[in-house]
Amino acid sequence: MSASPKTAATGLPDASELQLDANGRLRHLLTLKGLSRVGLTELLDLAESYLSPLHQPVIRSSALRGRTVANLFFEPSTRTRASFELAAKRLGADVLNLDVNMSSRKKGESVLDTIYSLQAMQIDVFVVRDAGAGVTSFIARHVHDHVSVLNGGEAHISHPTQGLLDLLTMRQAKGRFEDLKVVIVGDIAHSRVARSAAEGLNTLAVGELCLVSPDAFAPSPADFPGATLTNDLDAAMRGADVVMALRIQRERIGSYEGIPSIDEYYARFGVTHERMKRAAKGAIVMHPGPMNRGIEIESSLADGPQSRITRQVTNGVAVRMAVLASVMAAREQR
Numbered sequence: 001m002s003a004s005p006k007t008a009a010t011g012l013p014d015a016s017e018l019q020l021d022a023n024g025r026l027r028h029l030l031t032l033k034g035l036s037r038v039g040l041t042e043l044l045d046l047a048e049s050y051l052s053p054l055h056q057p058v059i060r061s062s063a064l065r066g067r068t069v070a071n072l073f074f075e076p077s078t079r080t081r082a083s084f085e086l087a088a089k090r091l092g093a094d095v096l097n098l099d100v101n102m103s104s105r106k107k108g109e110s111v112l113d114t115i116y117s118l119q120a121m122q123i124d125v126f127v128v129r130d131a132g133a134g135v136t137s138f139i140a141r142h143v144h145d146h147v148s149v150l151n152g153g154e155a156h157i158s159h160p161t162q163g164l165l166d167l168l169t170m171r172q173a174k175g176r177f178e179d180l181k182v183v184i185v186g187d188i189a190h191s192r193v194a195r196s197a198a199e200g201l202n203t204l205a206v207g208e209l210c211l212v213s214p215d216a217f218a219p220s221p222a223d224f225p226g227a228t229l230t231n232d233l234d235a236a237m238r239g240a241d242v243v244m245a246l247r248i249q250r251e252r253i254g255s256y257e258g259i260p261s262i263d264e265y266y267a268r269f270g271v272t273h274e275r276m277k278r279a280a281k282g283a284i285v286m287h288p289g290p291m292n293r294g295i296e297i298e299s300s301l302a303d304g305p306q307s308r309i310t311r312q313v314t315n316g317v318a319v320r321m322a323v324l325a326s327v328m329a330a331r332e333q334r
């Protein structure tokens with residue numbers, strides 16, 4: 001048995017212990033927990049350097065020339081998978097997108113045998129999305145010393161690159177975290193997005209983080225130290241600078257008992273123009289996607305001037321470039 005401390009959320013050894021190398025540099029990205037304020041800020045600054053205006057050519061670099069990145073998505077994805085692919089290509093890497101449904105995992109091959117086979121083809125970075133808690137850390141413990149594992153979304157536990165792109169989006173809009181009020185509303189209990197955002201915001205000393213959910217989706221307070229938990233969205237919206245709506249994670253819910261109907265949900269927890277009137281002047285609206293318009297967010301609000309939803313997607317490519325470039329730079333210094 002490992003003597004490592006265990007997380008409240010998973011009961012598994014703390015992933016944050018694994019991700020830095022002996023020099024304190026990023027080897028894997030498994031969680032935002034345990035990354036320092038300086039480390040987070042450096043990643044956000046590097047991501048900024050990869051952004052160009054939408055109508056101009058994308059920024060490219062040769063930081064990953066001769067390297068190969070494998071996308072292993074054992075759960076569906078549009079944004080994360082596409083942006084990791086684009087990020088790797090813009091850094092000069094070859095990219096393998098494993099078609100999981102046509103892979104030998106369907107014939108019963110274990111995840112580790114899949115990894116070992118791909119590693120033998122000189123994969124340098126694995127990007128892994130999986131419904132199982134602890135799978136990305138498990139893989140990280142078993143890859144060769146020179147190989148990095150990046151978490152592309154782990155169960156309800158962690159989505160660190162989503163957390164980074166959300167932090168970048170808030171920083172671009174507001175320029176600071178210390179006196180910001182951030183409201184996240186929806187299915188908090190099952191949300192890896194909320195967990196990673198909260199971990200990053202805590203490290204960056206956010207002014208106030210308020211998590212709003214129906215009682216059926218209320219998380220364990222131990223998973224969100226420092227945050228306020230409530231089921232009263234109207235009260236939470238007062239003075240909010242950032243409002244992030246979340247999707248109901250139907251794929252992670254065992255029982256629907258106690259969950260409001262769609263109409264009731266929208267009436268109590270939908271982020272609408274009317275509710276945004278309670279927020280601070282200049283407040284922004286975010287959503288990690290995929291969105292259910294008219295359930296967790298009013299459609300015209302999602303497309304309106306307060307929305308930063310497409311900016312989040314744009315930032316996703318830059319953030320993933322920053323993470324890929326960072327793990328490769330750390331490798332070259334080992």
Ligand code: CP
Pocket residue numbers: 076077078079080081153162288289290
């Ligand atoms: N936000 C996010 O993770 O989206 P995808 O599931 O489309 O990757």
